Amino acid sequence: MFKATIFVTLKESVLDPQGVAVKNSLHSLGLENVHEVRIGKRLEVFLDQVDRKQAEAQVQMMCEKLLANPVMENYRYELEEVS
Amino acid sequence: MFKATIFVTLKESVLDPQGVAVKNSLHSLGLENVHEVRIGKRLEVFLDQVDRKQAEAQVQMMCEKLLANPVMENYRYELEEVS
Numbered sequence: 001m002f003k004a005t006i007f008v009t010l011k012e013s014v015l016d017p018q019g020v021a022v023k024n025s026l027h028s029l030g031l032e033n034v035h036e037v038r039i040g041k042r043l044e045v046f047l048d049q050v051d052r053k054q055a056e057a058q059v060q061m062m063c064e065k066l067l068a069n070p071v072m073e074n075y076r077y078e079l080e081e082v083s
Numbered sequence: 084m085f086k087a088t089i090f091v092t093l094k095e096s097v098l099d100p101q102g103v104a105v106k107n108s109l110h111s112l113g114l115e116n117v118h119e120v121r122i123g124k125r126l127e128v129f130l131d132q133v134d135r136k137q138a139e140a141q142v143q144m145m146c147e148k149l150l151a152n153p154v155m156e157n158y159r160y161e162l163e164e165v166s
Contacts, residue, residue: 001118007125022126026145033141035084035129042090042125043105046118058116062109 002047002055006077008068009040043067046082055079085130085138089160091151092123126150129165138162 010016019037026034045062047055059077068075093099102120109117128145130138142160151158 009125019126022149025149026128029145029148031130031141031145033131033133034145035131036127037129038127040125040127042092042123043102044119044121044123045109046120047114048116048118050116058114062112062114062117065112066105066108 001082002050002052002079003082004043004045004047004055004059004077004079006043006045006059006063006067006075007040008043008063008073008075010038011072011074014072040073041067052079052081084165085133085135085162086165087126087128087130087138087142087160087162089126089128089142089146089150089158090123091126091146091156091158093121094155094157097155123156124150135162135164 016038018039022039023034023037047058050058056079059079063075064070099121101122105122106117106120130141133141139162142162146158146160147153
């Protein structure tokens with residue numbers, strides 16, 4: 001089995017309203033020195049019955065078709081074999 | 084300035100309905116061998132006017148008070164000085 005750890009983050013140029021909301025909440029907690037907050041996703045996907053090459057291809061396909069919006073988001077991933 | 088990269092993940096024992104939904108979507112894309120999907124958050128928080136010790140304390144406080152639900156979630160973070 002393979003475990004893919006996938007990170008999906010907003011592109012630098014894209015406004016992050018969720019990040020702005022969290023920043024404002026942190027300011028109200030007294031953390032006025034919080035300069036910026038950017039929020040992304042971290043996914044763990046476990047893949048059965050594949051070799052590394054197939055797993056690699058599947059991860060790219062799932063990121064491009066479902067997990068990451070190519071217009072606004074970037075993705076990167078780490079792939080490891082697990083028992 | 085310090086950059087904290089914070090990972091918030093569901094505890095192992097907690098059901099992940101979002102993860103189940105993504106798994107089902109991946110199955111419908113033909114990726115029947117997807118065994119499990121777990122979804123978490125990755126936050127980048129930029130902190131001004133602090134030294135490392137203060138930054139460390141602030142990150143723990145924001146995680147415990149706002150960013151991670153102690154009942155259902157775990158958090159870990161990396162801290163680096165940025166220009």
